[in-house]
Amino acid sequence: MANREDIMAKISELIGPFNNKGVALTPDTTFQGDLEWDSLTVMDFVAAVEDEFDIIITMNMQADIESVGQLSDAVAKLMEN
Amino acid sequence: MTDLLSKFDPLIQERENLLATGVKDPFSLVMEEVLSPTVAVCNGKETILLGTYNYMGMTFDDDVRQAGLKALEEFGSGTTGSRVLNGTYSLHRDCEDALKEFYDMDHAMVFSTGYQANLGIISTLAGKGDYVILDIDSHASIYDGCAMGNAEIVAFRHNDVEALEKRLKRLPPEAGKLVVLEGVYSMLGDVAPLKEMVRICKENGAMVLVDEAHSMGFIGENGRGVCEAQGVIDDVDFIIGTFSKSVGTVGGFCVSNHPKFEILRLVCRPYVFTASLPPSVMATASTSIRKLMHSGNKRAHLWENSKKLHQGLRDLGFTLGTPEAQSAIIAVIMPDLEKGAMMWQALLAEGLYVNLARPPATPANMTLLRCSLCAEHTGEQVDQILGMFEAAGKAVGAI
Numbered sequence: 001m002a003n004r005e006d007i008m009a010k011i012s013e014l015i016g017p018f019n020n021k022g023v024a025l026t027p028d029t030t031f032q033g034d035l036e037w038d039s040l041t042v043m044d045f046v047a048a049v050e051d052e053f054d055i056i057i058t059m060n061m062q063a064d065i066e067s068v069g070q071l072s073d074a075v076a077k078l079m080e081n
Numbered sequence: 082m083t084d085l086l087s088k089f090d091p092l093i094q095e096r097e098n099l100l101a102t103g104v105k106d107p108f109s110l111v112m113e114e115v116l117s118p119t120v121a122v123c124n125g126k127e128t129i130l131l132g133t134y135n136y137m138g139m140t141f142d143d144d145v146r147q148a149g150l151k152a153l154e155e156f157g158s159g160t161t162g163s164r165v166l167n168g169t170y171s172l173h174r175d176c177e178d179a180l181k182e183f184y185d186m187d188h189a190m191v192f193s194t195g196y197q198a199n200l201g202i203i204s205t206l207a208g209k210g211d212y213v214i215l216d217i218d219s220h221a222s223i224y225d226g227c228a229m230g231n232a233e234i235v236a237f238r239h240n241d242v243e244a245l246e247k248r249l250k251r252l253p254p255e256a257g258k259l260v261v262l263e264g265v266y267s268m269l270g271d272v273a274p275l276k277e278m279v280r281i282c283k284e285n286g287a288m289v290l291v292d293e294a295h296s297m298g299f300i301g302e303n304g305r306g307v308c309e310a311q312g313v314i315d316d317v318d319f320i321i322g323t324f325s326k327s328v329g330t331v332g333g334f335c336v337s338n339h340p341k342f343e344i345l346r347l348v349c350r351p352y353v354f355t356a357s358l359p360p361s362v363m364a365t366a367s368t369s370i371r372k373l374m375h376s377g378n379k380r381a382h383l384w385e386n387s388k389k390l391h392q393g394l395r396d397l398g399f400t401l402g403t404p405e406a407q408s409a410i411i412a413v414i415m416p417d418l419e420k421g422a423m424m425w426q427a428l429l430a431e432g433l434y435v436n437l438a439r440p441p442a443t444p445a446n447m448t449l450l451r452c453s454l455c456a457e458h459t460g461e462q463v464d465q466i467l468g469m470f471e472a473a474g475k476a477v478g479a480i
Contacts, residue, residue: 040445043217047238056251058212059227059234 007053007079008072014048015068027069053079104422105429107437117141118329118457123434129462129469131452132436136409137298137379138457139329139369149330152364159359164191165346168357172364179367180336183374184305184320188342191334191363193355195294195323196222198333200229201351202290202321203261207232211257214248216240218268218444220292223261232259239266239444242277249285258287264307265295268443268451269402270410272300272307279313290319298327298373299380299409299456327373330365332358379456383409386454386463393467398480402449412438413450413470420479421448427473433466 012025018041019025023034031037037045046057049071055078057065065071100106114122118138119130139145152172162168173191180189192198203226207213211232215223218239227234235252237244245260252258260282262273275291282289293306301309304327308314318339324332335345346352358366384406391406394413402412415421418439425437428450436451443449458466474480 038446039441043236043238047244050251051247054251056235056248059236 004072004076007075008068010052011049011068011072011075014045014052018045025068027067027072029068030066031068031071032066049075055079099418099422102419102422104419104426107422107425110429110434115140119455119462121434123429126432128429128432128434129458129466130434131454131458131466132434133455134295134326134453135329135455136295136383136453137327137329137373137376138455139327139372142329142369142372144372145329145365145368148368149361149365153359153361156360158361160357162356163353164357165353170357170360170363172360172367173357176332176363176367176370177334179370180334183303183370184314184336186320186336187338187340189334189336190342190346190349190352191332191358191366192352193332193358195321195325195333196225197351197355198321198323198335199223199292200226201349202319202335202345203227203259204230204351205345205349206288206290206319207257207259211259212252213259213261214245214252214287215261216263216266216273218266219261219263220267220294221442223263223292240271240273242274242281245278246281246285249281249287252285254286258282258285259290260287261290261292263295264291264293264300265408265410267295267410268438268447268449269412270295270406270408270451271403272296272407274311275308275313275317276311279308279316283316288318289316290321291317292321294321294323294326295408295410297322298376299383302377304373304376304380324362324366324369328366328369330362330369332362332366376456383454383456385460386456386458387411389460389463390452390454390466393463394470397467397471397474399470399474409454411452411454413452415448415450415479418448420477421450423477424450424473424479427476428469431469431473433469433473 053075065074112121112123118135118140121128121130160168176191177189199222207230209231213227213232214235216239217236235248237248265272279289291308296306298304300307308317319335319337321335324330387406387409391411400414421437438449438451440446
């Protein structure tokens, strides 16, 4: 599960239940701007991603992650470590 | 020129919209006279206070006031200096001694406010490469303490033991870890499952800090807080508290049994780079803390008040933040800010003050009417309060 496509596919799957507006997902889709998530939704989604990949995405890291692509890259990097 | 205040335009607009509906500004109430811990005059009207955090009603205690007057007379109005320079008087030491007696702990450090205690202790303990693990609903002072330090911040779902455990297990075993919990969460008045959480922290090599701001003086056999009530106080590394609630004055503190604790006085910036509390504040705090050690009857009465109000509000049909009374805070959940502000104003017109709490201070974007009881509220006052809630609730269509 280390390649970016697989990670991105899994992340898209996890976004599903939170994608109330049915936004089409690309690597450039942003969580705040496009998906319009509030902080609570972000919290629930981050927890789902953390549990799926068995990683920790600290709040410091979250501050720099705005898009689906950036999240996929961050997850890939965290899984290497 | 870019107007740096333009970033607040949405908030300005929201306030204007709210005030345009005809409600008074709930965030600019003035108390013209304060008659007792439970009654003040607001807008010329005698008002029962049900939103002050003055849990033990110590603000008008005769011994407390006498101690303050004496210290003001003997030591003057202020210290004009830092605790590490000219700002430590015998009264500051005595206040720290009172805290050590109250908690039966080896060390105590007094800060100028509870906010600064969290800011200072968290930012100083957790440095670069360390982790702070905190409940997502933590108080602003805890988040600000995290923001001021250089540690990595990991949040977990509110009061979720399993979420905490999973995250602790994923962190590098050798990294320094500080888990920050609160005994009572002030928005909904719910209590943390500290027994399980503290055990999990210890099993996973984390130090634990518990903020007992809303439980000191009230919860636990000796009023030491939720960690005493749940039997884990000996496993907690640091307790943070405040003088602005049960103690009835202002100031903050940290107590600990850690043998190296005293070094924090030299390295904790919010402790060093600010003036110490005035002598009168130290004298009132010490006197109050020592009296709180022997206030079992008042604690029992406060529990009675809390349970009675909780039951009464439920019977009236209000939705509350907890299924039963867990602390001296009872949060009434309102459907939205406008309804909440209307209800707040209707209660004030009836002669009752509660806190209106709104996002971002509240969890899940809730608007809350937050009630905090006092041990000095009489049973009759609680009956009156329930009558006011019934009248106001019906007037604005909340029940």
